[in-house]
Each structure stands twice: as structure tokens, then as C-alpha cells.
Amino acid sequence: MRYAHTVERVRAAEESLMRRLPEGALMQRAAAGLAATCLQLLAGGAERGAGRRGRGSRRVYGSRVVLLVGSGDNGGDALFAGARLAARGVRVTAVLLAGERTxxxxxxxxxxxxxxxxxxxxxGLAQLGRADLVVDGIVGIGGRGGLRDSALPYVRAAERAGVPVVAVDLPSGVDADTGEVAGAAVRATVTVTFGTHKPGLLVDPGAQYAGVVRLVEIGIEPGPAAVEALQHADVAGLLPRPTAESxxxxxxxxxIAAGSDRYPGAAVLAVSSALHGGAGAVRYAGPAAAEVVRAHPEVLVTQGGPKAAGRVQAWVVGPGLSDGPEAERTLEEALAAGVPVLVDADGLRLLARRGAAPRAELLLTPHAGEAVALLAGAGVEATREQVEGARIGYARRIAELYGCTVLLKGSTTVVAGPDPAAPVRVNPTGTPWLATAGSGDVLSGLAGSLLAAGLAPVDAGSVAAYLHGLAARTVGEGPVTAAEVAAALPAAWRGVTGAA
Structure with a gap:
């Protein structure tokens, strides 16, 4: 598991450790890790961006590094790292943006x-034009809002020159706790973060500015995490496995209660991914029964609603459901079944009309537009842009309002449970190629199958998002269809578990 902690916890952990260390020791640890990363980048200039000038791998001695230095400890980290680089023969120039507060x-x-x-x-601008590397030490993790005007000319000059940028702890202009970018911000090639990840490095839009993130251990113990990201071993440990008695x-x-006369494909895609999702059987209820059984003869089908389908351990309701009294009845029957329910797509808009009715065994899977509708259904106004800019906060808010688990889809998928003290999970495997028709239907069927197999809603949502992204990558870089993603789920599953 990869963990991220809030600024408050990081600050408290740093202060606790500094009381037990010689003065300046903690900053020296950070500076040593930062300098080591800079030296690696300088030594491998071609693969890290220096190839823009036609060079191959180059020597560190004589390289040019520009430090953009703000006030406080963040600038101090950059300066001490610069001193280490200068001692290795690097030509280091520090541009001081804070004057006497440096x-x-x-x-x-x-x-x-x-x-x-x-x-x-x-x-300073002249040095940037000749630099091999720029270090962003402008604003620390406590900064809020975009870059100040005094920093913009330097940041823009580095962008124009195509110089690789190393951010100190966090790209300046990115909110450490939320990933929000409220104005201009540094786009880093590499971010060297200290002690623990910061939530803003793992969730968009901040993650898009961070580049490659390298964690330098400095000995702090920040306690419970605010955000966590699953890795292969975590997913493998959560995936259901049949036993000899199964x-x-x-x-x-x-x-699966999905599809309609207008959208039968949504039912087929949700069923297809559910078959690959770990449950033992799939029941389909809805008007696309003929299309579903034609594509997947192993599925048990009925043209009636959920009440007519027989016993299940979880329901998926909503993809391609359309609108109207029949769709409303389908949602009501699924919610009344007494088992965990995943609601997606059209089902979310129907649910929003009903308003918030807290229920722990509910998993909602909205994209930003559907999240706006859910918020409005609970009396909270927001825009799609606001939701996309502050994913963690809005996922938590919907989870709180509806008393359930929320999987907020997007460039970074966020999974938040109803317990505000529990960490939010962010998915590290997504790819922009998943922004394609039917992709959400595949995710819903997979997550619903994991619910039926016994996973808790938070685990079902986060494991499904992980495998969903991995399956798209398994297909390969480039355009991918939802059907291809569904078909690639077994390979993604085997890749995580190590099965041959």
C-alpha cells in the first residue's frame, strides 16, 4: 500500500522528530535525498530531457542547475541540496524570490x-536559458493558491526552454492535501517528496503536475493516512479465491439490472465484466435478456425486474437503464432486496431524485456530472469543474450525505467510504484511453461481482478500479474498446496474483 498524509500530520511528525535530532539534521536528510535525485538526472540527461540539445548521457561536473528559492524550509531544502551539488562540481545558481526571508x-x-x-x-532568466536542471523550491506543502506573479517569469522561462524540473516535496501551486490547482503551478519532471506521500501527489489535477514521484525516507512517523493507493500485493490479497468446497x-x-431497448449494449458489457469478476454466477434481469444470453449463454436471464430474478448476493443497477416508471421500479426492487447494491449511470440520476437515504451497503459509481446530480439531490450545489478540481473532498461529501461508499470516476478514480476517519483510496492504474463508451459499464459489472463474492464496498470499488485500469493497459497503448477491456480482465487478474 502507498500512503499519503495531510500537511497537519506531516508537520506534527516533523516537529516531534526534530526535538530528538540535532538542529538541522532533518533538513539535511531531505537535502541529501533531493541532491541524489538531481545527480541521477544530470548523469542521465538524455532520458530526462537534456536530449533537447542533442546530447547523450553527460557528466555531472560542469552541469548547470538553477534553484528557484522561496522562503521557509522548502527553500532551505533546495539551498542545502544545491550546496551538495556544487561540492560535486555542478554550477549552481540560486534565484532568491523571498529576499531577506530566504x-x-x-x-x-x-x-x-x-x-x-x-x-x-x-x-536569473539568463541562467535558466542555459540550465540543465531546475529545482522548484518556491512554495512548500503549506502553500495555498497559485504561484505569485514574482515567480511566474522564471517558471515560464523554464517551460519554454524545456528544462527538466525537480520539485521539492510538491510542485509549487499544487494543494498538498487536495491536489487542487487554483492558478498557475509548476509542472515537474520529478517530484522528490519527504517522509510520506502527500495526497495532492496522488490525485488529479495535482498528480498531473508532479511527474515521477520519488519518496525519500527521513524518519518521520505521521500516523494514520488520509489517502492510500493499492498495489499489486494488496489487490492480490483481496481478490476472492475458490476453495475445494466452493x-x-x-x-x-x-x-445485473441494466440495459433497455435503446441501450442493450450496456447490459451485455456489464454482464461480460461480471462474469470475469470473481462471482460464481450471474443473473440478468431486464429487457436485453435475449442479447445477453446470445452473447453469454451461461447467464441466467429474466425479462422481469430484480424481484423475478431469483436469489443474489449483490445487485448492479443502472447502466443503460434509461428513465421512466419501469426504470424507477427496477431501482426500487434492487434497493429492497436486502443485499449490497451498486448504482451506476441512469440509476444514479434516479437515486438523486429520491434524495439522500443513508445505507452502508450501497456503492455509488458516478462520474463528475453524475456527482453533481447526487449532490443536488442532497441539497448541495456544485459544478462539474469544482468536482473535478477537488475529487477527494467531493467524494467524501457524497459518501457522507448518502451514508455509503462512493467511487468517483475520472482521471484519478477516488473511493471514499461513509466513515470520515477512514482513508480515501485513489487508483494508480488508470489510463486516459479508458475514457470510452461503455467503460463505466464494465467497471460496474466487475465491482458488482466482487461485492457478490463478499468484498466490502470500499474494497470492491478500489479493487475493481485497479483491475479495470490494468486491463486497459494489458490491451496495449492506444485506443481501446470497452469490450476489449472486459475481455482483458482475466489477464489483469492473473498478472496481479502471479497465476500462470
Missing amino acids: HAAGSAALLGAGGVLTQDQAA DKYRRGVVG
């Missing part, structure tokens, strides 16, 4: 190692 000990260390300090904009009913039966 970290004094860090400035002295850089000067003592042969580095240069400047507050002159023309000189039969199709013990493995779980998932019901």
Missing part, C-alpha cells in the same frame, strides 16, 4: 560550496 543557513552553505545567489531577474452459489451470485 533560509539563512542554506544560503550560507551554498555560497560556501561555490554556488551563486541572485535576486536580479535578468540574471460451488457457484458459495462463490456468490451477482444480479
Whole structure:
């Protein structure tokens, strides 16, 4: 598991550790890790962006590094790292953006190692034009809002020159706790973060600005995480496995109430992924029964609603359901079945009309537009742009309002449960190629099957998102259809578990 902690917890953990260490020791640990990353990038210039000038791999000695230095400890980390680079023969220039508020000990260390300090904009911009690497030490993890005007000329100059940028702890302009980007921000090639990940590095839009994230351990113990991201071993440990005593009913039966005369394909896609999702059997209820059984003869079908389908351990309701009294009756029957229910697509809009009715065994899977409708159904106004810009907060808010688990789809999928003290999960396997018709139907069927197999809603949602993204990558880089993603789920499953 990869963990991320809030600024408050990080600050408290740093202060606790600093009381037990010699003065400045913690900053030196951070600076050492930052400098090591910079040296690696300089030594492998071609693969890290220096190839823009036609160079191959180059020597560190004589390379040019520009530090963009703000006030406080973040700037101090950059300055001490710069001193280490200068001691290795790197030509280091620190552009001071905070004047007298610049970290004094860090400035002295850089000067003592042969580095240069400047507050002159023309000189700083000239150095950026010749730089091999830029270090972003402008704003620390406590910063809020976009970059200040004084920093913009330097950041823009680095962008125009195509110089690789290493961010110190977090790209300046990104909110550490939420990933929000409220204005201009640094786009880093690599972010070196200290002690633990910050939530804003793992969730968009902040994650898009972070580049490759490298964690440097500095010895802090920040306690419970605010955000966590599953990895292969975590997913493998959660996936259901049949035993010698298992039969199709013990493995779980998932019901799919999806599709309509207008959207029969949604039913076929949801059923297809449910068959690959770990449950022992799939029951389908709805008007697309003929299309479903033609594509998947192993499915038990009925043209009636959920009440007519027989016993299941979980329901998936909503994909392609359309609108009207029949769709409303389908949702009501699924919710009344007394088993975990996943609601997606058209079902979410029907649910929003009913308003919030807390229920722990409910898993909602909205995209940002559907999240807006759910919020409105509970009396909260928001725009799609607001939801996309603050995914963690809005996923938590919907989970709180509806008393359930929410899987908020998007460039970073976020899974939040009803317990506000529990960490939010973010999915690391997504790919932009999943933004394709029917992709959500595949995710719903898979997550519903995992619910039927006995996984808790938070686990079912986060494991499904992980496998869903992995399956798209398994198909290969480039355009992918929802049907291809569904077909690739077994390979993704085997890849996670290590099965041959």
C-alpha cells in the first residue's frame, strides 16, 4: 500500500522528530535525498530531457542547475541540496524570490560550496536559458493558491526552454492535501517528496503536475493516512479465491439490472465484466435478456425486474437503464432486496431524485456530472469543474450525505467510504484511453461481482478500479474498446496474483 498524509500530520511528525535530532539534521536528510535525485538526472540527461540539445548521457561536473528559492524550509531544502551539488562540481545558481526571508543557513552553505545567489531577474532568466536542471523550491506543502506573479517569469522561462524540473516535496501551486490547482503551478519532471506521500501527489489535477514521484525516507512517523493507493500485493490479497468446497452459489451470485431497448449494449458489457469478476454466477434481469444470453449463454436471464430474478448476493443497477416508471421500479426492487447494491449511470440520476437515504451497503459509481446530480439531490450545489478540481473532498461529501461508499470516476478514480476517519483510496492504474463508451459499464459489472463474492464496498470499488485500469493497459497503448477491456480482465487478474 502507498500512503499519503495531510500537511497537519506531516508537520506534527516533523516537529516531534526534530526535538530528538540535532538542529538541522532533518533538513539535511531531505537535502541529501533531493541532491541524489538531481545527480541521477544530470548523469542521465538524455532520458530526462537534456536530449533537447542533442546530447547523450553527460557528466555531472560542469552541469548547470538553477534553484528557484522561496522562503521557509522548502527553500532551505533546495539551498542545502544545491550546496551538495556544487561540492560535486555542478554550477549552481540560486534565484532568491523571498529576499531577506530566504533560509539563512542554506544560503550560507551554498555560497560556501561555490554556488551563486541572485535576486536580479535578468540574471536569473539568463541562467535558466542555459540550465540543465531546475529545482522548484518556491512554495512548500503549506502553500495555498497559485504561484505569485514574482515567480511566474522564471517558471515560464523554464517551460519554454524545456528544462527538466525537480520539485521539492510538491510542485509549487499544487494543494498538498487536495491536489487542487487554483492558478498557475509548476509542472515537474520529478517530484522528490519527504517522509510520506502527500495526497495532492496522488490525485488529479495535482498528480498531473508532479511527474515521477520519488519518496525519500527521513524518519518521520505521521500516523494514520488520509489517502492510500493499492498495489499489486494488496489487490492480490483481496481478490476472492475458490476453495475445494466452493460451488457457484458459495462463490456468490451477482444480479445485473441494466440495459433497455435503446441501450442493450450496456447490459451485455456489464454482464461480460461480471462474469470475469470473481462471482460464481450471474443473473440478468431486464429487457436485453435475449442479447445477453446470445452473447453469454451461461447467464441466467429474466425479462422481469430484480424481484423475478431469483436469489443474489449483490445487485448492479443502472447502466443503460434509461428513465421512466419501469426504470424507477427496477431501482426500487434492487434497493429492497436486502443485499449490497451498486448504482451506476441512469440509476444514479434516479437515486438523486429520491434524495439522500443513508445505507452502508450501497456503492455509488458516478462520474463528475453524475456527482453533481447526487449532490443536488442532497441539497448541495456544485459544478462539474469544482468536482473535478477537488475529487477527494467531493467524494467524501457524497459518501457522507448518502451514508455509503462512493467511487468517483475520472482521471484519478477516488473511493471514499461513509466513515470520515477512514482513508480515501485513489487508483494508480488508470489510463486516459479508458475514457470510452461503455467503460463505466464494465467497471460496474466487475465491482458488482466482487461485492457478490463478499468484498466490502470500499474494497470492491478500489479493487475493481485497479483491475479495470490494468486491463486497459494489458490491451496495449492506444485506443481501446470497452469490450476489449472486459475481455482483458482475466489477464489483469492473473498478472496481479502471479497465476500462470
